[in-house]
Amino acid sequence: MQQAVDNVVSLKPDGERSRKLIDIKDLSLTFDTNDGPVHALSHIDLSIRKGDFVSFIGPSGCGKTTLLRVIADLEQQTSGKISVEGTTPHEARLNRLYGYVFQAPALYPWRTIEGNCALPMEIFGYGKDKQEVQADKYLNLVGLDKFRKKFPWQLSGGMQQRASIARALCFEPELLLMDEPFGALDEITRDHLNLELLKIWEQTGKTVVFVTHSIAEAVFLSTHIVVMSPRPGRITRIIQSNLPRERPLDIRDTPAFMELAQEVRECLATDHHID
Amino acid sequence: MSVWLPTTISTERGSKMKTASWRDNRVFAVALVSLGFIVIWYLGAIFLNGQQLVSQYERRHQDWDASKVVAEALSMRRPVLPTPDQVVVELNQSVFHEAITSKRSLVFHTGITLSSTLLGFVLGAALGILLAIGIVHNRTLESSLMPWIITSQTIPILAIAPMVIVVLGSLNFTGLVPKSLISMYLSFFPVTISMVKGLRSADRLHMELLHTYSATTRQVLWKLRWPASLPFLFAGLKVAIAASLVGAIVGELPTGAQGGLGARLLSGSYYGQMVQIWAALVMAALLGALLVVLVGMGEKWVLKRMGTRTELGAAA
Numbered sequence: 123m124q125q126a127v128d129n130v131v132s133l134k135p136d137g138e139r140s141r142k143l144i145d146i147k148d149l150s151l152t153f154d155t156n157d158g159p160v161h162a163l164s165h166i167d168l169s170i171r172k173g174d175f176v177s178f179i180g181p182s183g184c185g186k187t188t189l190l191r192v193i194a195d196l197e198q199q200t201s202g203k204i205s206v207e208g209t210t211p212h213e214a215r216l217n218r219l220y221g222y223v224f225q226a227p228a229l230y231p232w233r234t235i236e237g238n239c240a241l242p243m244e245i246f247g248y249g250k251d252k253q254e255v256q257a258d259k260y261l262n263l264v265g266l267d268k269f270r271k272k273f274p275w276q277l278s279g280g281m282q283q284r285a286s287i288a289r290a291l292c293f294e295p296e297l298l299l300m301d302e303p304f305g306a307l308d309e310i311t312r313d314h315l316n317l318e319l320l321k322i323w324e325q326t327g328k329t330v331v332f333v334t335h336s337i338a339e340a341v342f343l344s345t346h347i348v349v350m351s352p353r354p355g356r357i358t359r360i361i362q363s364n365l366p367r368e369r370p371l372d373i374r375d376t377p378a379f380m381e382l383a384q385e386v387r388e389c390l391a392t393d394h395h396i397d
Numbered sequence: 398m399s400v401w402l403p404t405t406i407s408t409e410r411g412s413k414m415k416t417a418s419w420r421d422n423r424v425f426a427v428a429l430v431s432l433g434f435i436v437i438w439y440l441g442a443i444f445l446n447g448q449q450l451v452s453q454y455e456r457r458h459q460d461w462d463a464s465k466v467v468a469e470a471l472s473m474r475r476p477v478l479p480t481p482d483q484v485v486v487e488l489n490q491s492v493f494h495e496a497i498t499s500k501r502s503l504v505f506h507t508g509i510t511l512s513s514t515l516l517g518f519v520l521g522a523a524l525g526i527l528l529a530i531g532i533v534h535n536r537t538l539e540s541s542l543m544p545w546i547i548t549s550q551t552i553p554i555l556a557i558a559p560m561v562i563v564v565l566g567s568l569n570f571t572g573l574v575p576k577s578l579i580s581m582y583l584s585f586f587p588v589t590i591s592m593v594k595g596l597r598s599a600d601r602l603h604m605e606l607l608h609t610y611s612a613t614t615r616q617v618l619w620k621l622r623w624p625a626s627l628p629f630l631f632a633g634l635k636v637a638i639a640a641s642l643v644g645a646i647v648g649e650l651p652t653g654a655q656g657g658l659g660a661r662l663l664s665g666s667y668y669g670q671m672v673q674i675w676a677a678l679v680m681a682a683l684l685g686a687l688l689v690v691l692v693g694m695g696e697k698w699v700l701k702r703m704g705t706r707t708e709l710g711a712a713a
Contacts, residue, residue, distance in 0.1 A: 218610070241620065
């Protein structure tokens with residue numbers, strides 16, 4: 123049932139194909155609660171190559187967010203091994219390897235959009251000029267260049283989330299970790315941002331790990347879809363997408379897309395049956 | 398359409414009328430309360446001063462009737478409770494018709510109180526903020542300091558003030574500094590309490606974001622905790638500046654009454670000058686209100702610069 127990513131051919135160009143960015147071996151995480159231990163993650167094996175777009179999908183409680191947080195060093199595993207760019211997640215965090223996008227935009231209300239974008243760069247000690255250049259570049263990329271001087275509350279939810287993506291990109295981390303970034307948005311805005319995210323992924327060549335509970339979103343965006351199931355949180359299947367990298371919105375009406383979506387749906391349904 | 402259109406218009410007109418009448422109501426309510434307050438004051442003056450007058454007449458075996466008592470009760474030279482108009486006259490005289498450098502000028506005394514209030518406030522706010530920063534960052538500091546901080550406020554300030562003044566006086570610290578220390582003693586507390594809350598008020602996601610950047614404790618403080626705490630800080634500062642004024646006045650009571658509103662209260666009670674006491678009290682109240690308003694304006698200015706929505710900022 124469990125199919126390792128190693129066995130499949132990455133969609134990236136040959137030169138970088140073999141490079142593993144994230145390697146997880148037999149990783150488990152147990153939370154101690156008042157009701158006894160909760161097995162949030164159980165025996166996870168996963169490797170993610172540079173340039174992949176990997177989605178974690180599953181019902182709530184399947185540990186997809188927890189797994190992302192372990193990669194980000196926001197949680198620590200109880201057992202097992204994880205390496206990120208050859209080091210521990212802790213080292214990787216200190217090396218500023220990843221940008222994290224939360225479910226909520228988490229913009230600081232007292233900073234302008236530009237100021238929010240500059241926040242990580244201020245912390246990393248970038249010079250003022252460089253901060254401005256980088257903020258400019260990435261606010262342009264997410265289409266917010268005209269809103270640089272606005273405060274977050276003056277922007278719509280979708281625009282705020284775009285600003286938070288720009289903030290995660292502006293210091294040019296190799297890895298983008300996204301925790302249901304579009305979960306709170308309406309479907310129209312979500313479609314739009316999905317397209318933009320694909321465009322950014324293509325332009326920057328980043329590795330993206332993306333948590334979602336939308337099948338359509340996972341299939342549309344990913345090179346690899348990691349299907350997870352709860353109690354205990356585990357990976358039930360890793361599905362490789364055979365869709366082309368170039369994906370317009372209407373690819374969702376093609377048989378290939380629907381077949382893939384159906385496969386994911388069946389995987390999820392089987393899990394529920396097991397429950 | 399023609400059926401519901403008039404309804405819409407009448408609702409609109411209704412809501413407008415409601416806003417207008419609500420505003421009128423508020424003005425009316427404020428006017429009514431103020432009027433009631435003044436009436437009660439006058440009645441109190443007639444009653445308290447009248448009692449004294451009646452016993453005086455009876456001791457002297459003079460004839461009296463109600464109208465005579467009322468007339469005299471409202472214009473005694475040394476009343477038990479001066480009337481509002483007597484206080485206004487005294488205020489006008491001592492504020493506008495005395496040289497500012499004169500000891501009879503209320504402006505002179507207000508200035509003395511104001512200077513120690515402000516110095517005490519600045520010291521108290523600084524101490525309060527420093528304590529809060531320490532407490533938020535260090536559990537040991539919290540458990541060791543917090544009981545003392547709370548105990549410090551349960552001791553009546555009137556019991557400590559003379560000690561502070563006398564002890565510092567014997568070390569040749571007189572005038573501004575001892576009084577400011579008493580102000581500081583009263584004003585650091587609300588700042589500490591509100592800042593401990595404020596520095597901990599940062600959103601969990603905002604905290605985690607800085608964690609993903611591996612920000613240092615100092616960066617977390619300046620980039621997140623401090624800006625997030627500012628609304629709390631100003632709430633604390635408003636209480637603190639009023640407390641600081643009280644501290645300054647209390648600090649002036651045992652100094653031998655050289656100057657300040659506290660000295661004015663003390664000398665007024667020595668010589669039975671109730672009008673002078675009330676004028677000083679009203680002045681202290683006005684000064685306190687002004688200082689709180691100034692802090693409020695500072696708050697609005699800061700929050701506006703921080704991009705807070707105006708509707709929300711106005712709530713402060």
